[in-house]
Structure formats: C-alpha cells, structure tokens
Amino acid sequence: MAGSPLLDDLRAALGDDAVLTDPDLLRMHQRDEADLCPAGTPLVVTRPRDTAQVVAVVRAAARHGVPVVPQGARTGLAGAANAVDGAVVLSTVAMDAILEIDPVSRIAVVQPGVVNATLAAAVAKQGLYYPPDPGSWESSTIGGNVSTNAGGMCCVKYGVTTEYVLGLEVVLASGEVLRTGRRTAKGVAGYDLTRLFVGSEGTLGVLTEITVSLRPAPEESLTMVAVFGSTAEAGTAVAQIAARGLTPSLLELLDQTHLRAIEAYRPMGLRTDAQALLLAAADTGARAADDLARLAEVCEAAGAEEVYAATDAVEAAALLQARRLAHPAMEKFAADAFPDGNGGLVIDDVAVPRGSLAALLDGVARIAEECDVPIGVVGHAGDGNMHPNIVVDRADPASLERGRRAFDEIMRLGLDLGGTCTGEHGVGLLKRDWLAREIGPVGVRVHQAIKAALDPAGLLNPGKVL
Amino acid sequence: MAGSPLLDDLRAALGDDAVLTDPDLLRMHQRDEADLCPAGTPLVVTRPRDTAQVVAVVRAAARHGVPVVPQGARTGLAGAANAVDGAVVLSTVAMDAILEIDPVSRIAVVQPGVVNATLAAAVAKQGLYYPPDPGSWESSTIGGNVSTNAGGMCCVKYGVTTEYVLGLEVVLASGEVLRTGRRTAKGVAGYDLTRLFVGSEGTLGVLTEITVSLRPAPEESLTMVAVFGSTAEAGTAVAQIAARGLTPSLLELLDQTHLRAIEAYRPMGLRTDAQALLLAAADTGARAADDLARLAEVCEAAGAEEVYAATDAVEAAALLQARRLAHPAMEKFAADAFPDGNGGLVIDDVAVPRGSLAALLDGVARIAEECDVPIGVVGHAGDGNMHPNIVVDRADPASLERGRRAFDEIMRLGLDLGGTCTGEHGVGLLKRDWLAREIGPVGVRVHQAIKAALDPAGLLNPGKVL
Incomplete structure (x- = not known):
C-alpha cells in the first residue's frame, strides 16, 4: 500500500514522519484495552500536529471513501478506539499542547492529546483543580476523556468529564471546522453542541481543541475505611450516606475478591476476611474530621465491623493506592487463576440509582454463582457505578461463554434496577x-x-x- | 374556525375544555415577556394533561401541517414562546404533577408544568435542594426552565438548569415518544440527547417529563454588601474573588441606576450615591462568617468604600429582596422616565469571561453615552453574566431605534470580549x-x-x- 493515492495525499499534507505504515505500529494501534471486541488492521496511522492537519486527514480519507478512527492513548474499555480494516487511524498524541490556563476565568484550553495527569499537574501549580480522574488518568488523554465522557473517583462530589467541558473545536466529517460552546461560566446560545460531542466516541467529529472549566484547589482531605461483613450492608451504608445529605469527596467499594487480590499483589495489611470495604474521603479542610465522623457513624449504623480513619497523609495515600491497585491486582489474580497464565478479566461497568446498590451487589453475587464464574466487584459506590470484573479462562471457550453470559446478566440486572448499561466506560463496540x-x-x-x-x-x- | 378539521381532531382527543379558542385567551397566549419580538395570533391554545394528549396534539397539528408552539408560564425574555399566526399553542400548565421525589437517589421526576418554586418547596421539605432559581422562579415552570436552560442567582456556585437535568421524556415532531438520559448519578450510554433538548426552546420536541437531580439542602448562609465608587472596581473585585479561589453562593452586582430605582420603588436605605454594589453570600454554615470575611477583604483591596455584613437573617433577607426587586423597580423607573408612562425596558443578557467584567461594565457605560439612552446594569457578576437594561420611550421611534442600537452594541461588545450573546435568557426570536x-x-x-x-x-x- 506504500504508494496508494490516499497515502500520497496524507504524506503531502502531514509529512512522511506523521504518516506511519510500519506493520508493528499498525498492530499496536488496532485496539484499546477492551476485551471481547473485534479490531481490524488500519491502513495507516496518522499523527497530525494541528487542526489544519486534522482537516487534511479527514478530507483525504473522505475523498477516498476510507473510514477515520480517532485514537488517544487507547486506554478505553469499550473498544471505541478500535480500528477497522483499512481505516485511517487519526492519533491525537502529537497534539499535546496546553494552550492556556486562565485562573480568573478558571478555564484551560488544551489540544486533545494532553494527558489528564499533565493537565491536572499544570493547573494545580496555579492553585486550580481539574477533577475528572479516570483510572487511566496517568496515561489517558483529555481528548479521549472527552470522547468517552470519562468518570473516575472524584465524580461522587465533582461530576464527570462533561461537567467540565465548556467548548470544543471539532473537525466535522465534511472537513469543516466547528467551534462549539464558550469561555464563559454561563451561556445558552443555541443547541448544546458541546455536550452532543462529549461522549460521542469520535462518531460525530474529531476533537482538535478543548476548553475546560476548572475549580479552585480543594482543601486538605482525610480518608477512612469501613469494613463490612456483607456487601449488602456496605450498599445500605452508601444509600444512608446519600439520604443523610453527606457529600464525601470519594466513596469507593472493594469486595473481598479485590481485597484478596490487592493483598496478594502488594501486601498492605488489608482485612481480607471482610466481605466489603468502603473507602471514603472528605476534602473539606478543617471540617474534614467532622465530616468523616458523620460518615463513620452511618457506616457503623449500617453494620460496619470496623471503621478507621487514616491518621496521616501517608496512611491516607496508602488507602488510595490500594484502590488504585485494584485493577492491576485483579488482572494478576485473573491471569493466575488458570493454567499458563491464560486467565483474563472481562471488565463490566454498570450504574444504578444509589438506593439500588445493595440489590446490584446481591444480584452480581447470584449471577456469579449461576454462571459459575468468579466475579469481583469494585467501583464508585457513591455514584452507584460499579465494575463487576469477571474472571475467565481465555483458552477455554466454555469459560469465555460463561463470562459473556454473566456480562449480559449483569447488564440486564442493571437495567432492571433502573440503571444504565454504562456509567463511565462508554458504549464503543462492547455495548x-x-x-x-x-x-x-x-x-x-x-x-x-x-x-x-x-x-x-x-x-x-x-x-x-x- | 370553530369547526375546522384540526380543531375537531383536537377536541376529540383532549375534550372541549382543553381546546381553547376564546379571542382574549388567544391574545394572552401570543407572547412571553420579551420586548422587541414579533408575535402572531394562534389558532388555538391546547392544554393537554398527559403525554398521550401531547402526542395527540403534535400528531393532529402535523396531519394538518400546522406549527406547534410549546408554552410554559410565558415568563421568557427572548420570545421563544411567542406564537406564530395560526399555530397550535401547546400549553403545559395542566401537566403540573410532581411524580416522584427520591431522597436516596437525590432525584425528582416532574411534569413540565410544575412551577419552579413549587418543586423547590417540595424537595426542601425532604431536606433537599433544587438550585436553579431564575428571576421568574415563583411563576415559571420547570419545562420552561429546561427549554431555555434557565439560570439565576445560585448559578455562581451551583450551575444552571442543564447541570440538574438527568433525563427527559420528549414528544418528537413525528409524535413518537423519546426517553433520554437516566435516573443514575452517572451514565454515558449513547449521545447526550438530554442536553441537546435542554435549551433547545421547543424547536426539537415537546418535553413531557423531566428527571432532575437534587442536592442536599445547603447550610445556613450569611450575606454581605460591598459599596463601590466605580463599576470598574466592582468588576475587579469579582475577578479577584475568582482568582483567589473563593466560591460565594451568590455574587450579584447592582449599578447606581438600579440602586436609585429600587430605593425609589421601595425605600430601604440603600447607598444611592454608590456607583455599584456587590451583594455576596456564603452558604457554608459555621464557616460562612470566615468566608464572608475573605470576600470582604478582597472587596476592600479592590477599593470598596464600605463593606457590611447582614447581622441577622432578617437583614440578609432584606438585601436579597433588594436584588429581587431590581427588575420591577427598573420597569417602574423606565415607565416613569417618559410622559404618559410610555417608557419601557429592553432587557439584555450578555456573559463574558469573569476577567472581562470590568471591561464590559465600562463598555456599557460608553455605549449608553454614545447611543444617548439610559442603561442600568444588574446581574450575576460572579458568572460574568450581566443584564444591561435599556430605557426607551415606546412612543418615540427615535428612542426605540437608539435602544435597539445600544442593544446591538452591547452584543457586539460581549462577543469582542470573548463572551456569548446570551448567558441565560436564550435566543428565541430576539437574538x-x-x-x-x-x-x-x-x-x-x-x-x-x-x-x-x-x-x-x-x-x-x-x-x-x-
């Protein structure tokens, strides 16, 4: 294909070094981190450096009738960034400039390839806060976060990505450049095109510039854990925290499977006999201790066996680290669960109204038993957004089939409970x-x-x- | 027209009492509260009681090729609810049930005709808070608020209506019933159709059910005012409040024209010699006094001549009342400014980045002088969202023309400052x-x-x- 007219057009517009056809590189750009999703082999991976080059890519592909697949860091969990055969992959990684940070208007303007953690650190230097913190925040891009409307642990208090997107520059399928939204705190001029593009997973246009709103830096936070003898009690505690009007800055749940996986992966003295652990934080500075005491009281009333607060920042960071390790630890647990390291994880994502969290947890346990697959549950309990992680043997079609059935049963349960099939990972191909x-x-x-x-x-x- | 086939269809579907053709009533339903906007005379005003009846109205109108104009309380300020000649007005006032309030999931489900203040009071009884508080909150409907993405004084801390809309039921032009969104705290399933309909002013569908998210009731609040010798100083104070990371729950500006109008309308000892007054509140309970002290410090550094805090709830309520009276007081001031009470107000709405507020205020003063019209400025300073109110003589075409020119110059200035042509009133016909x-x-x-x-x-x- 080295001499195809499309490749010639792309090279003419972007230069040879931004038009890549190395087979290894094409393979690398086939997929994001989602399991169970098909992925094709792209014709070419392009790395445009600015909006004009994105326009050139989109127009060239359109002229030749070839699909364009936008990609960020490919950390997505729904296959939304997976290539299709013969497509032009449009990677935004070379568009990684923070164009502006304005502390008075509390906004930042970035190119789509800026890594979440890079933006978070840059605004923190100015006493500001960009809350969205998906698990992939150290590597995923703002463009990918916006395209998938990424969530994270902060959402229980601060909301998901879309709450922070004020405006966009988008290259449309026609090659026209659309500017949506605004730089102002408020604005209602016309249809909310900004939020139409947020979460549209690259199906409506290619993001080339993103204006986000920022918050003042939060105050110091304190952290606590509550240990439960049943997941249902933990679910009840979450519902009661909401009913009492408490607003923790973090409210996460780890089930026993995850606690054991984390403790095996990196021993840190977690209570592996617990059925569930709630991790909560209050970032309210001088009031945090009081706020945590109220959270602790609710947890105890819901049946917590033990509640303890981190006594210092080091201990608090260790608790958060345990939560951050849930995913790699569970991957390791799954890999080791079957011979030859063939075990794998099917990561699900479901959100239910907070009041139905206990029912969701009970239901997932029942599904694990019925489908005869191990399922560990972890996630953003305060939002009712959980990740049931299904352990399968990749080498065993029967195991994969049971895992797929469990996945579908969890989706069905989520919808039956008034929930949604995806709280934060998106639809992509998977859903x-x-x-x-x-x-x-x-x-x-x-x-x-x-x-x-x-x-x-x-x-x-x-x-x-x- | 009493026997037209369309009217027959409507009467068959809704019953005679919900299909109104009385000429006085048709006249009453011609327009909302916007000035400078054309309005036609509808053929009929319908008052459907449920979704099925809305479907019937939309389908009947479509069969006969007649436009449908949705209306709530007609308190809008952009003409979005104005009738066109021969249209079917679809009034949602008979769909005024609060269907559900769920304190654990912190949501309410309402029909579109529920009045904002009615919902606010109902959720407050359960310790919850529905923040959006447009000036019309005592009479405007949630359906109208959602259709225009209404703002208000709370937005500086809590955001506008769209931040609180989780899901919708919408009757489409085809008569199909679309359900968007969710009841969960998080959810990213598909395009954000919910927010596409929010603010679309009835041009994409007719809202028949709205699911809103709620917050825990705020803590007690304290209120203060800062008096400035120039509007630019007040603008600087607002920018510095943002730059310092302070988050007042209210931050409003009244200029001298408004202060004098309010004092004339209802004497309350306002400093009518001041050029601008900032009204701020902190709803942070035990911390409110500290938070106000920080706000006061910034105002003093910016040049405030005087800062005083309300010493009790009665005084705080009086200060808020002064702000709430700005609109009727200014209407009265305008009416009295010309013979025979022919004076009127053209209400503008513009938002700029917070850092440009002082420039906006300076610019509006210059425009008033250049166009030779009195302009008073009031609004949501903390959001950079101001309402320049232009005083015109309705009986004098030259005065109306000067007012129209000032209106356009303010729009131009707002855009030049990186702002938007409407911060909260919407586009409608006016913009x-x-x-x-x-x-x-x-x-x-x-x-x-x-x-x-x-x-x-x-x-x-x-x-x-x-």
Whole structure:
C-alpha cells in the first residue's frame, strides 16, 4: 500500500514522519484495552500536529471513501478506539499542547492529546483543580476523556468529564471546522453542541481543541475505611450516606475478591476476611474530621465491623493506592487463576440509582454463582457505578461463554434496577446491543438521524456506539 | 374556525375544555415577556394533561401541517414562546404533577408544568435542594426552565438548569415518544440527547417529563454588601474573588441606576450615591462568617468604600429582596422616565469571561453615552453574566431605534470580549442574528442539520433559535 493515492495525499499534507505504515505500529494501534471486541488492521496511522492537519486527514480519507478512527492513548474499555480494516487511524498524541490556563476565568484550553495527569499537574501549580480522574488518568488523554465522557473517583462530589467541558473545536466529517460552546461560566446560545460531542466516541467529529472549566484547589482531605461483613450492608451504608445529605469527596467499594487480590499483589495489611470495604474521603479542610465522623457513624449504623480513619497523609495515600491497585491486582489474580497464565478479566461497568446498590451487589453475587464464574466487584459506590470484573479462562471457550453470559446478566440486572448499561466506560463496540435495549427503538432512530446529519457517509469511527 | 378539521381532531382527543379558542385567551397566549419580538395570533391554545394528549396534539397539528408552539408560564425574555399566526399553542400548565421525589437517589421526576418554586418547596421539605432559581422562579415552570436552560442567582456556585437535568421524556415532531438520559448519578450510554433538548426552546420536541437531580439542602448562609465608587472596581473585585479561589453562593452586582430605582420603588436605605454594589453570600454554615470575611477583604483591596455584613437573617433577607426587586423597580423607573408612562425596558443578557467584567461594565457605560439612552446594569457578576437594561420611550421611534442600537452594541461588545450573546435568557426570536454571528456559518449549518433531522417539516416552534 506504500504508494496508494490516499497515502500520497496524507504524506503531502502531514509529512512522511506523521504518516506511519510500519506493520508493528499498525498492530499496536488496532485496539484499546477492551476485551471481547473485534479490531481490524488500519491502513495507516496518522499523527497530525494541528487542526489544519486534522482537516487534511479527514478530507483525504473522505475523498477516498476510507473510514477515520480517532485514537488517544487507547486506554478505553469499550473498544471505541478500535480500528477497522483499512481505516485511517487519526492519533491525537502529537497534539499535546496546553494552550492556556486562565485562573480568573478558571478555564484551560488544551489540544486533545494532553494527558489528564499533565493537565491536572499544570493547573494545580496555579492553585486550580481539574477533577475528572479516570483510572487511566496517568496515561489517558483529555481528548479521549472527552470522547468517552470519562468518570473516575472524584465524580461522587465533582461530576464527570462533561461537567467540565465548556467548548470544543471539532473537525466535522465534511472537513469543516466547528467551534462549539464558550469561555464563559454561563451561556445558552443555541443547541448544546458541546455536550452532543462529549461522549460521542469520535462518531460525530474529531476533537482538535478543548476548553475546560476548572475549580479552585480543594482543601486538605482525610480518608477512612469501613469494613463490612456483607456487601449488602456496605450498599445500605452508601444509600444512608446519600439520604443523610453527606457529600464525601470519594466513596469507593472493594469486595473481598479485590481485597484478596490487592493483598496478594502488594501486601498492605488489608482485612481480607471482610466481605466489603468502603473507602471514603472528605476534602473539606478543617471540617474534614467532622465530616468523616458523620460518615463513620452511618457506616457503623449500617453494620460496619470496623471503621478507621487514616491518621496521616501517608496512611491516607496508602488507602488510595490500594484502590488504585485494584485493577492491576485483579488482572494478576485473573491471569493466575488458570493454567499458563491464560486467565483474563472481562471488565463490566454498570450504574444504578444509589438506593439500588445493595440489590446490584446481591444480584452480581447470584449471577456469579449461576454462571459459575468468579466475579469481583469494585467501583464508585457513591455514584452507584460499579465494575463487576469477571474472571475467565481465555483458552477455554466454555469459560469465555460463561463470562459473556454473566456480562449480559449483569447488564440486564442493571437495567432492571433502573440503571444504565454504562456509567463511565462508554458504549464503543462492547455495548451497542445493550445501548439499543436501554434507549429503545425511538432512541436508536434519533441517534441514527443525528449521526446521518453530521456524518452522512458514515466514515467517522464506523460501527461504534450504534 | 370553530369547526375546522384540526380543531375537531383536537377536541376529540383532549375534550372541549382543553381546546381553547376564546379571542382574549388567544391574545394572552401570543407572547412571553420579551420586548422587541414579533408575535402572531394562534389558532388555538391546547392544554393537554398527559403525554398521550401531547402526542395527540403534535400528531393532529402535523396531519394538518400546522406549527406547534410549546408554552410554559410565558415568563421568557427572548420570545421563544411567542406564537406564530395560526399555530397550535401547546400549553403545559395542566401537566403540573410532581411524580416522584427520591431522597436516596437525590432525584425528582416532574411534569413540565410544575412551577419552579413549587418543586423547590417540595424537595426542601425532604431536606433537599433544587438550585436553579431564575428571576421568574415563583411563576415559571420547570419545562420552561429546561427549554431555555434557565439560570439565576445560585448559578455562581451551583450551575444552571442543564447541570440538574438527568433525563427527559420528549414528544418528537413525528409524535413518537423519546426517553433520554437516566435516573443514575452517572451514565454515558449513547449521545447526550438530554442536553441537546435542554435549551433547545421547543424547536426539537415537546418535553413531557423531566428527571432532575437534587442536592442536599445547603447550610445556613450569611450575606454581605460591598459599596463601590466605580463599576470598574466592582468588576475587579469579582475577578479577584475568582482568582483567589473563593466560591460565594451568590455574587450579584447592582449599578447606581438600579440602586436609585429600587430605593425609589421601595425605600430601604440603600447607598444611592454608590456607583455599584456587590451583594455576596456564603452558604457554608459555621464557616460562612470566615468566608464572608475573605470576600470582604478582597472587596476592600479592590477599593470598596464600605463593606457590611447582614447581622441577622432578617437583614440578609432584606438585601436579597433588594436584588429581587431590581427588575420591577427598573420597569417602574423606565415607565416613569417618559410622559404618559410610555417608557419601557429592553432587557439584555450578555456573559463574558469573569476577567472581562470590568471591561464590559465600562463598555456599557460608553455605549449608553454614545447611543444617548439610559442603561442600568444588574446581574450575576460572579458568572460574568450581566443584564444591561435599556430605557426607551415606546412612543418615540427615535428612542426605540437608539435602544435597539445600544442593544446591538452591547452584543457586539460581549462577543469582542470573548463572551456569548446570551448567558441565560436564550435566543428565541430576539437574538437569532447574534447567535448566527456567535457560532458562525458552520455552527448554523450544524444547527440546521440537527433541526432537520429531528423536525423535517419544521413545525415545532418555527423561527425560534435559527
């Protein structure tokens, strides 16, 4: 393909070094971190450096009728960044400039390839705070975070990515450059196109610039854990925390499977006999101790066996680190659960109304038993957003099939409880069928109508979401 | 028209008492509270009681090729609810049930005709808080608030209506019923259709049910005022408050014109010699006094001549009342400014980045002088969202023309300062040209494409926004 007219067009516009066809590199850009999703081999990976080059890529691909698949750091968990065969991958990693930080208007303007942690650190230097903190925050990009409307641990108090996106520059399928939104704290001029693009997973346009709002830096925080003899009690505690009007800055749940996996991965004296652990924080400075005491009181009333507060910042950081290690520890646990390291994790993502958290946890335990697969549960309890992690033997089709069945049963349970099929990971390829079930035929038709209005040829990230 | 086939269809579906053709009533439903906007006479005003009846109205109108204009309490300030000649007005006032309040999930589900103050009071009884508080909150409906993405005084800390809309039921132009969004704290399933409908001013569908998120009741608040010898100093104080990371729960500005108008309307000892007054509050309970002290310090550093805190709740309420009276007082001031009570107000709405507030205030003063019209400025200083109120003689075409010119100059200034043509009142009929200028030709085309995708016949609230 080295001499194809499309490649010639791309090289002419971007230069040879931004138009990559090395087979290893193409393989590397086939997929994000989602399991169970198909992925094709792209024709080429492009790394445009500015909006004009993105326009050139989109226009060249359109001229040749070739799909464009935008990619950030490929840390997504729904296959939204997976390539399709013969596609032009448009990687935003070379567009990684922080263009502006304005402490008075409390905004930052960034290119899409800026890494979340890089932005967070840059604004922190100015006493500001960019809250969205997906698990991948040390490597994922703001463009990817916006495209998937990423969540994280801060959301229970501060909301998800979309709450922080004020405006966008987007290259449309036509190659036109659209500017949406604003730099002001308030604004209601026209349809909210900004939030239409947020979470649209690259199917409606390619983000080239993002204006985010920032908060003042939070005050110092304190952290506590509550240990429960049953997951249902932990779920009750979460519901009661909400009912009492308490607003922790973090409220996470780890089940016994995760506690044991973390303790095996990095021993830190976690109570592995507990059925569930709630990790909570209050970032309210001088009031944090009082706020934690109220949280502790609710946990004890809900049946916690033990509640302890971190006595200093080091201990608090260790507790947070335990939570951050849940994913790699569980991956290791899964790998070791079957011969030859063939074990793997199917990571699910479901959100239910807070009051239904206990029912969700009970239901997942029942599904694990019925489907005969180990399932560990971890996640953002305060938002009712949990990640049931299903352990499968990748070498055993029967095990994979049981895992897939458990995955579907969890989705069904989530919807039955008034929830959604994805709290923060997105739809991508993984959950198209469940999205359709959740939003129904009218919802699907409206999605299709909007997609057709903005991308009539269907060349932008085809097959994702819908 | 009493026997037209459309009216027959409507009466068959809704019953005679919900299908109104009394000429006085038709006149009453011609327009909202916006000035300078055309309004037609509707054929009929319908008052459906449930979603099925809304479907019947939309389908009947579509069959006969007649436009549908949704209306709430008609308190809007951009003409978005104005009728067009021969249209079916779809009034939601009979759909006024609060369907559910869930304190654990912190949500409420309401019909669109519920009045903002009614919802606020109902959730307050359960220790909850629905923040959006447009000036019209005692009479405007949640449906209207959502359709215009209404703001208010709370927004500086708590954000505008769209931040609180989790899900919608919408009757589409096709008569299909779409459900968007969710009841969960988090969710990223598919395109954010919810927020596409929020602020779309009835041009994409008719809202029939709204799920809003709620907050825990705020703590007790304290209130203070700072008196300035120049509006620029007040603007500087606002910028410094933001730069210092302070988060007042209210930060409003009244200029001298408004102070004098209020004092004339209801004497309360306001400092009418001041050029500007900032009104601030902190709803942080035990910390409120400290937080106010910090705000006071910034105001003094910016040049405030006097800062005083309300010593009790009665005095605090009086200060808030002064702010709430700004609009009627200014209406009275305008009416009295010309013979025979022919004076009137053209209410503008512009938002700029906080750092540009002082420049906006200076610019508006210059425009008042250049256009030779009195302009009073009041508004949500903490958000950079101001309402320049232009005083005109309705009986004098030259005065109206000068007012119109000032209005346009303010819009131009707002955009030049990186702002938006509407911070919270919306586009409606009043600002279609300015919206087009703000979002540019690509933005207009995307708006048109989305409108065409959802309402191909163009029968939903035609002529609004676009």
